[in-house]
Amino acid sequence: MKLGIVGLPNVGKSTLFNAITKAGAEAANYPFCTIEPNVGVVTVPDERLKVLTDMYKAKKTIYTTIEFYDIAGLVKGASKGEGLGNKFLGHIREVEAIVHVVRCFDDPNVVHVDGKINPLSDIETINMELIFSDMEIIERRLQKTKKNLKGDKSLQSEIDILEKVKVRLEEGLSARTLDLSKEEHDFIKSLDLLSYKPVIYAANVSEDEVASSEENDYVKKVREFADTENSDVVVICAKVEAEISELEEEEKLMFFEELGINESGLDKLIKASYHLLNLISFLTAGEPEVRAWTIKNGSKAPQAAGKIHTDFEKGFIRAETIAYDKLIECGGNLATAKEKGLVRSEGKDYIVKDGDVIHFLFNV
The missing domain is CATH 3.10.20.30 (Beta-grasp domain)
Structure with a gap:
């Protein structure tokens, strides 16, 4: 399972990536710090495996994993090549789902690419670049299909679906907001549209607001928007996740207690990822090996x-x-x-x- 971490520059993408993968991706306070996507493999926590390992005294325990891609910050004009945009959009095309990190904290010491904190504007900037990229794909496919229609009238149904998607994109809405039949879904998925990929919005809050994030007005706005496209929202604090990643298990539990939370942002993100992609795990167990296997529900x-x-x-x-x-x-x-x-x-x-x-x- 591959998830791409995207967002505007300086919203906490690389800090989050460092925390959840311990891969040491460079994090700096200036745009375009990350150009080639860093890739980190994260073990999916599953208490059931530990119990089975102890029970069977298994020689090996193998957890299932998720690959996170830290994709460089997108800016306005990315679909036209601004800020190395075409390259970044190509990286997004390679992942199964998107983790869209949105800045939901005020900090005068961390610059914002637009000079102000506005999570809805940030989301719109990213989404519109994906939409613009998709519109080009739809236009090219429509031209080709209409050209072939004279010789194959069955292509009309394909044209109808493409027109349906085109109208939605022209409204400034992502393709994933469409209500499609299974046949339409399968066809649109085959086009690999960026705005059709499922999304988790990761609302990045300050350390002071980890336990009280529901009172954060920025987070409320992100949730309201996510509801319009049936996307999930996970509240995280990239800085806190970075601290958690350095702690031993017992220390983590004490840290959670101090913060007033019961699980890490990574755990929440993984759960949301499984829900988003409709995944489950089955297990195999015995003395040689205990293992989790991820499959589609x-x-x-x-x-x-x-x-x-x-x-x-x-x-x-x-x-x-x-x-x-x-x-x-x-x-x-x-x-x-x-x-x-x-x-x-x-x-x-x-x-x-x-x-x-x-x-x-x-x-x-």
């Missing part, structure tokens, strides 16, 4: 098996599965779980659930 057992190895999907016979909490109730003892009828034998049509602990049987 709604995936069937053979597809989940294929996540481990393509041979598992091709030769799938059945999946022996038990819910994580039921396995814990039995102390990890599968024999006991089977006696209680908690281990199920599922076939090709079984839809995997989050937290399923699965053993796949397959033919080579």
Whole structure:
């Protein structure tokens, strides 16, 4: 899973990236500090793996991961090449979803590219550059499709969808705000439009407002806007996340208590990412290895098996599965779980659930 961190210059993108990846991306108080995207791989925290590792005394524990791309700050005119914009937009095209960092704090010591703090204006600046880029793609596709229409009348339905998207973009609204059928969604997704990518707005607040962020007027405005396009909002403080990233586990808990919070911004961001991309995790467990595997919610057992190895999907016979909490109730003892009828034998049509602990049987 690849997420791109975007936003205007000096909103806290690289500071956040440093904190959640410990990758040491350069962070400086001037625009265009980041040109090539830094990439960091983040382990997805999952307490279930720790419990299973202790239970089976597993030799290895493998967590699932998320890749974060720290993409340089965009400015007005990026779609026309301003501020190396075309290069930056190309980097956004490579990710599955966008984490749009929005500045929601006042600090005279940190310059703002527009000279004032206005989160809605900042969001509009970024979104309009994505929209302008998408309009060019739609226009080119429309011209090509209309040209081919004479020889293939079935292309009219494609033209209708393209026109629908064009109208929305011309209204200054992102393509993701459209209400589309599954067929329309699949077609538009194939065009790889930037404004159709799902977004999490990361409202970056000051250290003093971490526990009271709901009272922050900037955050309220970001939430109101996000509601108009069914996007998620995660409140973070990049500076605090940087401090948390340097602490040991026990120190983190004490730090959370001092701040009046119960989880880090990273944890909130990961949860929101999974929700945004409709992802879940199933587990495999035993003495050699305990591991989490990320799949799309709604995936069937053979597809989940294929996540481990393509041979598992091709030769799938059945999946022996038990819910994580039921396995814990039995102390990890599968024999006991089977006696209680908690281990199920599922076939090709079984839809995997989050937290399923699965053993796949397959033919080579």
